[in-house]
Amino acid sequence: MKIRQVSVFLENRKGRLYEVCSLLGENNISIRALNVAESDDFGILRMVLDKPEDAEGLLREHNFTANFTDIVAVEVEDRPGGLAEILRVLSENDVNVEYMYGFVEKNEDKALLVFRFEKPDEAIACLAENKIRIVGRQDIIGL
Amino acid sequence: MIWNEKIECMDPEDLKNLQAERLAETIRYVYDNNKLYRSRMDVAGLSPQDIRRMEDLKKFPFTTKEDLRDSYPFDMFSVPMDQISEIHVSSGTTGNPTVVGYTRADIELWSEVMARVLGCAGARPGDMIQIAYGYGLFTGGLGFHYGAQKMGLAIIPTSSGQTKRQLKIMNDFRPRVIGCTPSYMLYMVDEARELGMDLRNSSWEVGIFGAEPWSNSMRDEIEQIWNLQATDIYGLSEMIGPGVAQECCHKDGLHIFSDVFFPEIIDPLTGKEVLPGEKGELVITTFTKKGIPLLRYRTRDIVSINYEKCACGRTSPRISKIMGRTDDMIIVRGINVFPSQIEHVLLSIEGTQPHYQLIVDRRSGELDELEVQVEVDGKIFSDEIKKLRVLEEKIHREIESVLGVMVKVKLVEPRTIARSEGKATRVIDKRTI
Known part of the structure; x- marks a missing residue:
């Protein structure tokens, strides 16, 4: 009944959101739902993906800080x-x-x-x- | 004026004899009263009788900041506590701060060297001085206070901060002498202009600026804006606080009071003495100090030395402005900051890794800003903003309480902090000093 959400830590830096999305796209991982929460100097990108397990290793390989909830x-x-x-x-x-x-x-x-x-x-x-x-x-x- | 002409203008040969005499006394004193030095001398097979000439000093090992840290709080004191009159504290490299204790005689000595500083800078008995260095555990405020008392100045102990009040006091009381950090002197400019003050007509004629490195171009700026004589002072709490060396009106090096603070300039790697005029680490041996006498103390400050007689008549050698540090200490708003202190704080907060970087910047007319960038890894990351904000706030609070200086904390992505040869670059200093 529960679904795994993938969250990624993003610095408020130009192009950072694009980098995550294009990385997922290139690896044929589809974003089903998405939300960005932001603070003064950082943001949290939360996503529901069709293949969260694939995303885990991929994001880590590319030095993103991610977790699952x-x-x-x-x-x-x-x-x-x-x-x-x-x-x-x-x-x-x-x-x-x-x-x-x-x-x-x-x-x-x-x-x-x-x-x-x-x-x-x-x-x-x-x-x-x-x-x-x-x-x-x-x-x-x-x- | 020259406060103590007999000493400050002493014939170089006589000065050497005085130093040699005081060295022998100092060695005898530490052997009898200081556990660490006694055991080091015993191990090295040195006895007080072996020390007769200045050259013999080289037989002694160096004393380091770590020695002071390891003896926290009072093990380096060479007198029992009932003879200590005052205690000051400055930041240490890790964990424990450096504690220094003064006997009554040390306070008298401090007053003497600070009176020399004031005279060297251009103050005269009867002047009024505004002391805008911090009073408290920091040695700046009280050191100036004692010297000004000794010389017979009217003291306004404003301490640091409260810029509007500083300016109003200057405007209404008309003090001739000001002591503060050079960056504070520039920081006050905007506020003074906002208040509609005519800066070139300020009452300050003599400024004694220190507790942080600054350049000759900064001096030009201060002198131009405020229309005063801006002089540089050097000191460190391990020695006595402010009062180790001071520029005279010729502004060609800082006269080091070598009858009390005997200087050697060494190659920091080999420990061998370098030639006059060559850059090296300043090493100081204290004479006549009782609370914490130090032998061959490594200041970590890079300077050069000049033994020629100065046009002002003083024969005491002159050290250059501080050209750098042999460790990674930075000075922010007059406060010593060691990157290792930040590391310590991060390690003590559960889950945080000591991956961080310090960015120091000084925008024109502003005080130094210190930003601490902390990497967010999987362990501390949360999908909830509030949890990260709470963590950020906690790091912020603890770093400020340990450093005693205001910082900005910024959470950053991992590995964005540049690593060089596997070792992180901990400090990026963007200040143009």
Whole structure:
């Protein structure tokens, strides 16, 4: 149920984001979802990839600092109030969201969102209980 | 004025005899009172009777900063604590700082050499002096204070910082003499102009600037802007603090008070003495000091020496401005910074690797800036900004508390810090000094 997210440390330097993306592209690794968090002088690039295992060695070989975290991808109704509905469930059950971002592509008329939870296992249980669909790794590769 | 004409203008032959006499006394004193020196002399088979002429000094091994560090805090003191009157502390290469202790007689000696400094720079009894060197564990403020008391000046102990207040005091009290770091003197320029002050009409006529390396072009700039005589002072806390050497009005080298601080200039690699005029490391033996007398102390400062009599009448030899260091110490805003101190801090923070680099810069009219770049590796990297920010803040806080100087911490990607021949280049000094 959990998906591996790849995070990369980036200095605020011209062309750095491009270097990561082109490295992945050249090695036929596809980016399914992406988000950049930034501070004054550095940024963190977070990505959901179709082949995270391949990316690990590749990034290290090219001297990028990267790590892996478990995230949860959730299907959201693509209509007004779709996201609010999920956040209400999480809030009512005291599930903390560290951060979240959206997928590039859609699954039919559903939007896909990535959640980084403080406690992913508790969050998954809560979502399942409330009949919210969690997207697995296979679904993502198939997108 | 020449504060102590008898000593400062002494006939060179008489000076040699005085030095030889004081050397013999010093050797006898350390043999009787200092554990480290006694054991070193015993090991080398030297007894105090073997020391008769200045040449005999070369039989002694050097004393290093490490010797002081290893004796932290008080093992290098040659008197019991009840005879110590004052203690000062400066940064060490790793972990422990260097601690120096002064007896009453040492404070009197410090006052004497600092009175000579003031006279050499152009101060006269009755002048008013603004002391904008830091008061506290740093020797700068109090060293000037004692010398000014001895000479009989009116002292304004402003200490460092609070620029607006410094300028207001200068403007309202009209002190003739100012002591501070040369970069602070330039830093005050902008603020003074903002306040609408006429800098060339400032009350300061004599400036005694030191605690950091500076160039003759910086001197020209200071003299031009402030319309004063800018002189260079040299000292280090291990010796006494400020008061080891000082420029006179001819500004052609710093007169080293060699009746108290006996200089040798050596090749730092071979330890052999170099010729007058040649560059080498300054090694000093202290005479008549009681708290921490030091034999052949390696200052790590690169200078040359000139034994010719100066036009001012002083016969004491002159050392050049500091031309460099034999170690990787840098001086930022008057504070000694050793890269190893940063390494120590990083190692003490869980998960961090000692991969770092120091960038020192001095923008025109600004104080020195020190940036510490720390490499982020897989162990400390997190996908959450806040965790990295907390780490950055922690490194920042701990480095500042260890160095005692403001720094900027920047997290950088691994291996972006240039390595040369497998060894990291720890310091990039962009200052034009």
